[in-house]
Amino acid sequence: MATIRFLGAAQEVTGSCHLLESEEIGKVLLDCGMHQGGDIIDRLESEDFAFNPHSVDAVVLSHAHLDHSGMLPKLVNQGFNGPIYCTQATADLLDIMLRDSAGLYERDLERENLRRKRQGKKLLKPQYRMQDVERTLSLCVGLEYCEQVLLGANAKLRLHDAGHILGSAIVEITFNERGKDKCLVFSGDLGKRDAVLMNDPSYLKKANVVLMESTYGDREHKNEDDTLEQLESILAETWQRGGNVMIPSFAVGRTQELLFYLGCLHQQGKLDNWQIFLDSPMAIEVTRIYEKWVELLDPKDTAHLHLDHHKPLEDFLPNLFMAVTPEDSMAINKIARGAIVIAGSGMCNGGRIRHHFKQRIWNKNNTLIFVGFQARGTLGRILVDGAKHIKLFGEPYLVKARIETLGGFSAHAGQSGLIKWIGQFKPQPKVVLVHGEPLAQQALADKLWQEQQLAVEIPALNHSMVF
Incomplete structure (x- = not known):
């Protein structure tokens, strides 16, 4: 019998990882x-795989975000040597994201080992190297949407547009096991x-089992017009205070x-004074990959x-400056007012946004705008939860920015979108909620039962399910 083991993104929204095992398709x-x-x-030191990477026959990657792809180089380092199926656009994005992540890791590891050497402590060995990233990229098999390929001897794999980021995919795997046709989505x-x-x-339309994300299972999102209006209002208020705007943002999507939104405001003549x-x-x-x-x-x-294909995106936003070098980034600090700074990382755990916080988060005239989910x-x-004091680079800072x-x-x-998507499957499949925090998952589970009499499972980490 086929089994699924939930090894990440189980009652949480990061670390997506699920192991499918079957006699017909292997692991x-x-x-x-x-x-x-x-x-x-x-x-990287603490997260060990709950399986032998060498025994895994293939990886199917839904998209390029690191909470779905970031452990691939470590997997390869520990012996995985099979194909990594993903869309062609995802393969292009991985080339950027995995190299960047590896570069940051190598620099952090070098600093940590220098500190350990001074203290006479044992040095840490790298969990993976850049050569493992190169090997990972060489294993990628880029597919077009709806292209069908064999997965193992008898299973069939197709990827469908998930509409999340460029190249993101819904995974469909069909196979016959002991005379029974099965489909996992x-x-x-x-x-x-x-x-x-x-x-x-x-x-x-059809599946026996569906693993469905539930990140926003307990809420809806504002529509595009309301969002653009809110952004315009925030910018106007910050301008009146003589401040700057900081936006932590994920590089992909x-x-x-x-x-795009700023381009819309520019076309309406509402960004002339902003840099x-x-x-x-x-x-x-x-952005070049997009x-x-x-x-x-x-x-x-x-x-x-x-x-x-002939014009870069910034051609339609002439106020935009691409800060590539560290010197470009540091020059932004000299701007007293009227700067909109979009910088990584999206959850503020690293990247250049933390340097901008150091320069501006203590100033009440400035505004910090979050435009994505912030994990625990x-x-x-x-x-987001309202902290008034934070530490940056080992130093305390007072949070006064709005x-x-x-x-x-x-x-x-959002919730209604998830309910509508799962409601298209006829007959009802077995539904498992992943990639969501417990309160959001329970709210979605309750709503699905009320509206569709659909009972769902919410697995814990390392839980296994037979189907």
Whole structure:
């Protein structure tokens, strides 16, 4: 009998990892994500695989975000040598994201070992090296949406557009086991309908088992018009105070969505006085990948900004400056007012955004805008929850900047979107909620029972299910 073991994103929203085992297809890993929050060295040291990586036959990757892909180099380092199936656009994004993550890890590990050497402590060995990233990228098999490939001897794999970020996929695996046809669908991260730049998530009709994300299972998002109006209002208020705006943003998806919204405001003549800085070398590279794969984006939105293969996105936002070098980033500190700074990381655990916090978070005239989910244990979540004192680079800082949250920017489906998506399956499959915090999952479970008489399972970490 086929089994699924839930090894990450079980009653939490990071570290997506599920192991599918069957006589027909062997061992297939659905995602291999890193937990977000805390120190990357501690995470890599403490997170051991609950299986032998050498025994895994294949990985199917839903999308490129690190909480779904970030442990792939460690998996390869420990012996995995099979194919990594993903969309072609995801493979392109991985080339950027895994190299960037490895570079940060190598620098942090070097600093930690220098500290340990001074203290006479045992040095840490790297959990993976850049050569493991190179090997990981070489194992990627890029697929088109709806292209069918064999997974093992008899199983069939297809990827469908999840509408979450560029290249994101819903995974469909069909196989026959002991004379019974079976189908497993893994939603990955589902986008919301009418999301900026993204197509609507694909609706599938049949499955025996569905693993469905539940990040926003307890709430809805604001619509596009309300979000744009709120952003415009925040910018106007900050301008009147003579302040600056800081926006922590994920390099993939959220940054491109922000640039679209700012482009809309520019077209309306509402950004003439603002200077906009994209202070993230990785986000700049990712934006180029979005331009390469513009045919995968929503044609209505790309037409709105006249995007095509020949013009870069910033051509439609002339106030935009790409801060590539550290010197470019530091120069932003000299601007007293009127700067919109978009920088990584999205949950404030690293990246250049923390340096901007150091310069501006203690000033009441400034505004900090969150445009994405902040997981438990991250600096972003601490700030959203109202912390007045934080530590940056070992030093205490008083939080006086205004904290705002734009819910309409989420790349995840809200409660009604999740309910509508799962409701398309006929007959009702067995539904398992993953990638969500307990309160959100329970709220979604209650709603699904009320509206569809659909009972769901909410597995704990390391729980296994037979189907």
